[in-house]
Amino acid sequence: MDFAFDEVQTLFQNAARDFATREVAPIVEEAEKKDDVPMELFTKLGELGYLCPGYPEEYGGGDLGKIGECILYEELGKISSGICSGIMVNGGLATKMVADHGTEEQKQKYLAAACRGEKIAAFGLTEANAGSDAAAIETKAVKDGDSYVINGSKFFITNGQICSFVTIAAVTDKSKGSKGISTIVVDADTPGFTRTKMEKLGNHASATSEMYFDDCRVPVENLVGEEGQGFKYMLQSLTGARISHSARSIGLAQVALQATIDYANERVQFGKPIGKNQDIAFRLARISTEIEAARWLLYRVAWLYDQGEDCRKEAAMTKLKSSEVAVRMAEEAMRIHAGAGYLAESVIQRYYRDAILYPITEGTSEIQQLIISRELGL
Numbered sequence: 001m002d003f004a005f006d007e008v009q010t011l012f013q014n015a016a017r018d019f020a021t022r023e024v025a026p027i028v029e030e031a032e033k034k035d036d037v038p039m040e041l042f043t044k045l046g047e048l049g050y051l052c053p054g055y056p057e058e059y060g061g062g063d064l065g066k067i068g069e070c071i072l073y074e075e076l077g078k079i080s081s082g083i084c085s086g087i088m089v090n091g092g093l094a095t096k097m098v099a100d101h102g103t104e105e106q107k108q109k110y111l112a113a114a115c116r117g118e119k120i121a122a123f124g125l126t127e128a129n130a131g132s133d134a135a136a137i138e139t140k141a142v143k144d145g146d147s148y149v150i151n152g153s154k155f156f157i158t159n160g161q162i163c164s165f166v167t168i169a170a171v172t173d174k175s176k177g178s179k180g181i182s183t184i185v186v187d188a189d190t191p192g193f194t195r196t197k198m199e200k201l202g203n204h205a206s207a208t209s210e211m212y213f214d215d216c217r218v219p220v221e222n223l224v225g226e227e228g229q230g231f232k233y234m235l236q237s238l239t240g241a242r243i244s245h246s247a248r249s250i251g252l253a254q255v256a257l258q259a260t261i262d263y264a265n266e267r268v269q270f271g272k273p274i275g276k277n278q279d280i281a282f283r284l285a286r287i288s289t290e291i292e293a294a295r296w297l298l299y300r301v302a303w304l305y306d307q308g309e310d311c312r313k314e315a316a317m318t319k320l321k322s323s324e325v326a327v328r329m330a331e332e333a334m335r336i337h338a339g340a341g342y343l344a345e346s347v348i349q350r351y352y353r354d355a356i357l358y359p360i361t362e363g364t365s366e367i368q369q370l371i372i373s374r375e376l377g378l
């Protein structure tokens, strides 16, 4: 696929790869062990103008569109899925609604600050009782004079503990169902806003939190776009986020494949490298084909997205394919490394723990199939 990148995209790919290798790789293991987000990466990427490659330059972005975002997340995904999570959410899901529907003031205050790494963004949709059925959210925002008073909680929020603001979905008119949901920005220093850390199986270098809104009063100017349109905005953001998410999955699948090829060539059993057994060689041949196919889907859908095409179906297909392929590759890597992969010191067990998240977030694999089948007219 690289041959199709233009000169600017190729330069960006080299720069992103260089950054990931030089700045991210040396600190991953420590961040994973400490279950901590290396905050300095946001600042460093912001200073370089790489933190939010998809947004216009006037707001501190790279003007490289979705293809540019995918290039960055593919490279970061090769090094650290967890670190990639926070950067990816800041650069897309959590800022997209402000970028598309926000006022100029909101763009300067939130989007531009997030692009520079001065503020960190989070996206708050999911709740304890509203996961796949996101329209079932219960967090309420009641208008009171010049403010919204927010009560409720959010679950599983990436960048939760480290965010400076979170764009949440809240019910502003219960009688209207999903058309009574609005998106509102809540600054993290708003009285009544608290958060607690959620412990996870993998992606330890990312922050995940439960958030609570207890009579949280925010100015009405923090409403993004129009009241009642929030659910639509969230779904639009999720389409773009599924493409970004796929880039990270494919990054992880590629490094897991390469590590497994290397191991299959070097590990000798029964007097020959284990990769000389046709069963192992064919399994890797097959999965490498699947990864390549997923990567083609990825850059095609990113291109469609950049053309302004409606690519809900293609984004769901790409997310379904890439997350499943990453999980399968991580499992193959574990089986082929066998005991060596199961050791805590092995990167293979990290790939395995990290990849298993991919069919869950940004809509589970079942939800992707629901979207695709609906788009097929079923």
Ligand SMILES: Cc1cc2nc3c(=O)[nH]c(=O)nc-3n(C[C@H](O)[C@H](O)[C@H](O)COP(=O)(O)OP(=O)(O)OC[C@H]3O[C@@H](n4cnc5c(N)ncnc54)[C@H](O)[C@@H]3O)c2cc1C
Residues within 6 Å of the ligand: 089, 122, 123, 124, 125, 126, 130, 131, 132, 133, 155, 156, 157, 158, 159, 200, 203, 208, 357, 360, 361, 362, 363, 364, 365, 366, 367, 370
């Ligand atoms: C690490 C992590 C980070 C996250 N980050 C964020 C974030 O930043 N912001 C945010 O808002 N959310 C975030 N999420 C939430 C994530 O999007 C949800 O976990 C996801 O949407 C699934 O919801 P659920 O976990 O409640 O599963 P459920 O919706 O309870 O689903 C359980 C199972 O039932 C299946 N299922 C449900 N409905 C159907 C159906 N109609 N047909 C077939 N099968 C169905 C699902 O596919 C799944 O297998 C994060 C989650 C995790 C784990």
